[in-house]
Amino acid sequence: MNTVNDSYHSLLARHDAMRLRRRLLSPGSQQAAEGAGGTRAAGAPQLRSYDGAAGAADQRVITDHLELVTPFGDLIAHLYDAMFAHWPYLRRLFPESMEFQRKHLEGIFWFLIENLHDPDEVAAVFTRLGRDHRKLGVRPAHYRAFEAALCEALHRTAGPRWNEAMEQAWVRMLRFAVGAMVEGAEAALGEPPAWQATVTGHELRRPDLAVLRVRPHEPYPYRAGQYAAVASPLLPQAWRQYSLACAPRPDGEGELEFHVRLTGRGGVSEALVTRTRPGDTLRLGPASGTMTLDDDLAHDLLLVASGTGWAAAKALLQELAARRVARGAAAQRRAHLFLGVRHPSALYDTEAPGELRRRYPWLQVTQVLGEGQGPGEHHALAEVVAGHGGWSRHLAYVSGPPSMVGLLVARLTAGPAPALPASRVRHDPLPDRA
Numbered sequence: 001m002n003t004v005n006d007s008y009h010s011l012l013a014r015h016d017a018m019r020l021r022r023r024l025l026s027p028g029s030q031q032a033a034e035g036a037g038g039t040r041a042a043g044a045p046q047l048r049s050y051d052g053a054a055g056a057a058d059q060r061v062i063t064d065h066l067e068l069v070t071p072f073g074d075l076i077a078h079l080y081d082a083m084f085a086h087w088p089y090l091r092r093l094f095p096e097s098m099e100f101q102r103k104h105l106e107g108i109f110w111f112l113i114e115n116l117h118d119p120d121e122v123a124a125v126f127t128r129l130g131r132d133h134r135k136l137g138v139r140p141a142h143y144r145a146f147e148a149a150l151c152e153a154l155h156r157t158a159g160p161r162w163n164e165a166m167e168q169a170w171v172r173m174l175r176f177a178v179g180a181m182v183e184g185a186e187a188a189l190g191e192p193p194a195w196q197a198t199v200t201g202h203e204l205r206r207p208d209l210a211v212l213r214v215r216p217h218e219p220y221p222y223r224a225g226q227y228a229a230v231a232s233p234l235l236p237q238a239w240r241q242y243s244l245a246c247a248p249r250p251d252g253e254g255e256l257e258f259h260v261r262l263t264g265r266g267g268v269s270e271a272l273v274t275r276t277r278p279g280d281t282l283r284l285g286p287a288s289g290t291m292t293l294d295d296d297l298a299h300d301l302l303l304v305a306s307g308t309g310w311a312a313a314k315a316l317l318q319e320l321a322a323r324r325v326a327r328g329a330a331a332q333r334r335a336h337l338f339l340g341v342r343h344p345s346a347l348y349d350t351e352a353p354g355e356l357r358r359r360y361p362w363l364q365v366t367q368v369l370g371e372g373q374g375p376g377e378h379h380a381l382a383e384v385v386a387g388h389g390g391w392s393r394h395l396a397y398v399s400g401p402p403s404m405v406g407l408l409v410a411r412l413t414a415g416p417a418p419a420l421p422a423s424r425v426r427h428d429p430l431p432d433r434a
């Protein structure tokens with residue numbers, strides 16, 4: 001399986017290199033822009049206009065009959081059964097275990113349905129998704145197979161009440177998203193689909209948590225606060241997202257750092273925490289996420305982190321410190337960090353609050369203990385942050401488990417006036433990881 005996948009990705013890399021060369025040599029050529037052999041004709045449609053009214057109309061059709069195809073478990077199972085039955089070669093593009101993939105696709109369906117009235121938001125998200133999917137070896141022609149399998153699955157799941165109007169609403173929704181993904185992939189031809197990186201350090205800070213340092217084989221562009229998808233050769237085609245725990249160097253070189261918590265057996269987190277050693281090679285997808293510092297900071301910062309969400313906060317603090325040195329008075333913004341931990345021993349990284357304050361005199365640190373397991377696990381952190389108040393003039397960054405991020409964002413933006421505007425709250429709630 002590994003040999004087949006390596007050969008396939010090598011072939012795609014050569015094909016992309018030829019397409020990019022043709023584009024650079026013939027910048028005005030439509031054929032060069034679309035790639036050798038007419039990529040668009042072979043697969044997905046070109047991104048078309050899809051205004052809010054059209055999206056809202058399809059949204060109503062889909063939601064009015066949503067009970068026919070939800071919960072999405074059966075629909076997604078039928079979809080993959082149909083796709084692998086008709087196009088068995090596509091199975092190698094997916095991990096051995098499809099559980100995470102099914103959950104991921106369910107999240108995509110819900111995002112599309114809930115946001116179809118806002119095509120600009122959908123296009124922005126799926127353009128980024130198309131860039132990211134290059135690492136999987138997905139080509140435009142594969143989307144047509146997916147569409148056919150989806151239509152078959154919709155019919156099979158919904159039964160005799162399914163009709164042409166419902167199907168066309170789903171197809172238009174899918175084609176708009178796919179068009180954005182194709183454009184995102186086309187725009188990223190100048191960068192690798194994935195980066196090879198050698199593990200240079202693996203420290204088991206707790207039985208369930210490891211800090212990994214890796215050195216990419218070529219410059220890896222990213223910004224502090226972003227995250228990357230990581231794949232281990234132990235689980236081909238299985239990718240999970242982890243925050244980058246260090247600010248980039250100006251030359252784009254150097255090591256990267258990831259903080260990985262074991263969240264389940266048999267998944268990527270277990271492979272990285274318990275079965276990865278220095279010298280191993282990992283694959284990295286392109287950096288993603290919008291939880292980054294503005295070029296010109298107009299506000300002091302509020303950072304809230306829990307668990308391995310500390311990784312993103314650590315990178316942001318490093319970036320802010322570097323700016324203060326490089327830019328002088330123009331970058332003299334202060335920061336307040338709230339660090340949620342279940343117990344002082346849970347501070348797996350060596351930076352205790354006192355050490356952070358000594359290293360960064362412009363940083364105030366509040367450690368919040370009692371972040372336990374269960375439905376109310378993050379309420380202590382939310383109460384302490386909200387209780388301090390006075391955040392309306394700050395720029396906030398929230399990182400940690402999605403449940404914590406959602407709770408904190410709601411408290412910060414819905415608190416008593418003057419509340420913090422939602423436009424000044426940065427967060428990237430990552431999906432559950434395994």
